[in-house]
Amino acid sequence: MTQLINRQIASELNVSEKQITAAVTLLDDGNTVPFIARYRKEVTQGLDDTQLRNLESRLGYLRELEDRRQVILNAIDEQGKLDDSLKKSILTADSKTSLEDLYLPYKPKRRTKGQIAIEAGLEPLADRLWNEPDKDPDTEASGFVHGEKGVADSKAALDGARAILMERFAEDATLLAKIRRHLQQNAEFSSRVVEGKEQEGAKFKDYFEHDEALTRVPSHRALAMFRGRNEGILQLNLNADPGQDTKSTGSYCETIIADHYDINLGSKPADRWRKQVISFAWRIKISMHMETEMMGGLRDMAETGAIQVFADNLKDLLMAAPAGPRCTLGIDPGLRTGCKVAVIDSTGKLLDTATIYPTPPQNRIAESAKVVMALIKKHQVDLIAIGNGTASRETDAFVNGMLKDAGLKIQSVMVSEAGASVYSASELAAAEFPGLDVSLRGAVSIARRLQDPLAELVKIDPKSIGVGQYQHDVSQSQLAKRLDAVVEDCVNAVGVDVNSASPALLNRVAGLSTTIAQNIVAFRDENGRFDDRKTLLKVPRLGPKAYEQCAGFLRVMKGKNPLDSSAVHPEAYPVVKRIAKQTGKAVDAMIGNHDFLRSVKASDYVDDTFGLPTVNDILSELTKPGRDPRPEFKTATFAEGVNEVKDLIPGMVLEGVITNVTNFGAFVDVGVHQDGLVHISALSDKFVSDPREVVKAGDVVKVKVMEVDLGRKRIALSMRLNDQPGETNKPSRRDEAGKRPQQHSSGHKSDGRGERRNKGNNSSTGSAMGGAFADAFAKAKRK
Structure with missing residues (x-):
């Protein structure tokens, strides 16, 4: 079965089965996605981190599917009902939905009307009327009246026979697949306002009378409507027959049922009863089941889309250009309580703090300028970060005016402070600055975000950074898992300086746990800076496997071995030494020597352990050691006089x-x-x-x-x-x-x-994203 799973994933990802098998083996052996993507290219033939993340997710789903398949096979077998045909169908089911459809008739359930009717001996009546339409229902039913079995009269017998067939149809996996396919292609998603909720739910007025093809509902609209339903404003349903004549009394799905069983309804004695059975089966049993399933599928699709939007935005934010190791003054703007100021050095260490009042209502501009200028001169500040919350433009105007009057060309930059309060009040911030006021911690975080967004934002729960779409309307566990993967991939793509990184940043390095990350910092505090990567093996609980996973992503700047500051993995150092020996060039002389490295032929250094992809990566890394994949730092210039x-x-x-x-x-x-x-x-x-x-x-x-x-x-x-x-x-x-x-x-x-x-961002209890925008943007241009 493992081979079948690997083959299916290979087909879905459009890669070879050999690549999938290799990657699955590596994952099962405890290797991380960043490590596999960066240092096992020969093994996977170049699968990247995105492909590996998709593989990992799909592998989990298919293994869960296989586990469920075995549970169902065992359950039906224990009932003595597992014949070869059913077993084959279960073994070939390719989704959890189709698997559950097959299990439905055998699934333990409470006693239903159909089961009670079967116990009362009405199944022969049901089969006879269904298969022999020439029979008269009332006449046939009279022979099944049995008071002691709860069948009081012919009507009760016919009702029982109908219940048997309705449940049989609702548990027919092949029929359900046909109806499902029809609905997926043709059904509409409909939304209506709950009567009397028009004023209370004004933010959802775009959905008070909304119909849209099920296949075309985008994630943001779907989640908006589901939120409206959760708040009691909207009623949602599935319209199986959009565009149908209002005079029509039946659904096309009833025709599907009749065709499936090869039933031709005409004027024979039992046809009216058979038509009623079909109608009831659709309206009472199947349609409700399908509506629940289709809406669940739409919600899953919408959640997946929303989570992907969040993940993409988070990646862009984490990979934003860093201003670099520059002495930075951070300002957390405020009005009544003033602006909190913190100065950090080029490594992010806190140097000084202050509180100033340059904004209304106090407007102590001259006094505030004096305080800030003193800090700038004392610490040689060359960058100012201003949080973009309340009073940010007023603070920005104050800072720029002050710098202009002083003739200083220090750059001031507006920085997003989303989630800064979460960090300020966290245990991590309390441990880092135990004696510092919470509000001043926010100013430190703002300054650090400008220096290195990635290093600072990893300290915050990704869900608090605020770049999501309907993040409270999606599975929180799936969202957290996806965002954690994004953070991990970003951190490892950039690399981490082991001598300056915080425990929060180290924790995101491949192979490192929270405990090991804390142990690295404790070891560093006790023994001083790391001089080489090998010293990491002395850190408690950092064993060979963890070292293998993390070493290539941890940088030791200005250490004993120049390769330790690069992304070259220690396991590949022999390749570099071989190049040095054969070319007569010292390792440190090779690093950054573009002309020399261009002359090196990668294929000359390929062996059974290191293939061409790895050698090419090594040469590329030596050309620009420790190269940061993030873009060049630049900022926007807001227009003067445009503050509100x-x-x-x-x-x-x-x-x-x-x-x-x-x-x-x-x-x-x-x-x-x-x-x-x-x-x-x-x-x-x-x-x-x-x-x-x-x-x-x-x-x-x-x-x-x-x-x-x-x-x-x-x-x-x-x-x-x-x-x-x-x-x-x-x-x-x-x-x-x-x-x-x-x-x-x-x-x-x-x-x-x-x-x-509040910069206009809606809180979890704020107005819905699917709210009414027509009036405000009636003139918005669209091409």
């Missing part, structure tokens, strides 16, 4: 930063405390099927203001700078414009000082 939504004027062209990408467009921070939406139709002059084809979180873009709704604080933007406000040809989906998707409630900055920071 009311300052926006249709037609303005502004620079902004992509904060979130969804299936229907991208949200852009233009510096007014409220992200605007660029609908998917306004991202490019060309057709765009996926917004991520054009933009990703962290991109700096230019946008034109198309529409502003001050009342609801919604901003419609366009990246097509030739678009003109007021043009027609609008987006067809009103739920796809204007409001940023829901974030984790902790993504709102609550700093413990009575201030709630």
Whole structure:
């Protein structure tokens, strides 16, 4: 069966079975995805981390399917009902749904009307009337009246016979497959408002009377409607016969049932009863089952889509360009309670803190400038990070004015503070800064995010970072698993300096657990910096297997062995030594020597252990050792005088930063405390099927203001700078414009000082993403 599973995955991923078998063996042996993707390319023939993650997920599903298959086979066999035909069907079932369909007739269940009727001896009546339509139902039923068995009269006998057939049809796996296929291709997903809930559920008004082909419902609309149902606002159902004449009394699914059993309904004595059996079987049994299943499938699809959106955005955020090891002053803006200031050195170490009051209501600008200038001079600050929450633009204006007056060319950058409060109040932050006020910890986190977004964001639960779409409406376990995989892949793609990394960052390195990560830091604190990778083997509980998995991703900068600062795995050091010996070039002289390395022929150093992919990777790494895969650092410049939504004027062209990408467009921070939406139709002059084809979180873009709704604080933007406000040809989906998707409630900055920071992000109890946007964006252009 393992071979069959591997063959199926190979077909689905469009790779060879040999590759899948090799990868599965590596995974089963305890190897991590990052390690396999980076250092076992010869074995898997180059499967990348995305393919390996998909393989890992699919492997889990198919193994669960196989386990369930064996349970079902054993259960039916114990009943003495497992014949060869049924066994073959169970063994060839390719999904959990089809497997459960086959098991349905044999599944232990409470006594049903059909079972009671069979016990009363009515099964022969059911078979006779179904197969012999010339028989008169009442006449035949009269012979089955038996008061002691609960069959009081002919009507009771016919009702019992009908119940037997209805349950038989509802448990016919082949019939269910036919109906399922028809519904998947033709059914509509319908939403209606619960009577009397119109005002309470105004945010869902786009779905008060909404019909859409089941196959075309995108994840964000599906999740919005499911949320509406959960809140008691919407009623959802499956319309099996869209477009059907209102005078029609039957469903096409009833025709499918009749055709399946080769039943031709006419005017024979039993035909009216048989038609009733078919109708009841569909309406009472099968349709309810199918509606539950189809809606469950739609929800699963929507959740998968939403989780993927979150994962993609998280990856972009984690892989955002770092400002680098520069002394940075971080400011956590505030109003009444002031702005919290923290200065960190190039390694992220806290140097100094202060609280200033340059914003209303106190407006102590001169005093605040004096404090900040003193910190800048004392610590030679060359970068300023400002959190983008409440009072951020006022603080930004204060800082820029102060720098201009002082003639300093220090760069100030607006930094997302989503989730900063989660870190500030965490046990990790308390352990790192035990004597520091919670609000000041937030300023430290903001400064560190600018230096190295990845190193700081790994300290926060990914769900709190706030780049998701309907994250509270999806499986939290699946979301957490997917996001953890993204964080792991990003950390290992960049690499980690073992002498400066926090336990939170080390914990994400392949092969390292929380305990081992803490042990590394404790060992470092007690014994000083690591001088080489081999010293890691002295860390308690870091054994050979963990070392094999983590060593290539951990960097020892300026250590004894120059290769320890690169992504070359220690197991491959012999290859480098062989190159050095044969070329007469010292290892340290090879590193970064482009001309020399270009002259080295990789195939000359291939052997039974190290194949061509590994040798090519080694040469590439030696060319640019420790190369950071993240892009070059750059920031957006917000327009002066544009600080609030009311300052926006249709037609303005502004620079902004992509904060979130969804299936229907991208949200852009233009510096007014409220992200605007660029609908998917306004991202490019060309057709765009996926917004991520054009933009990703962290991109700096230019946008034109198309529409502003001050009342609801919604901003419609366009990246097509030739678009003109007021043009027609609008987006067809009103739920796809204007409001940023829901974030984790902790993504709102609550700093413990009575201030709630909200950049227009909806909390878990906020308005639904599928809310009414038509009025606000009636003029949003769509091509």
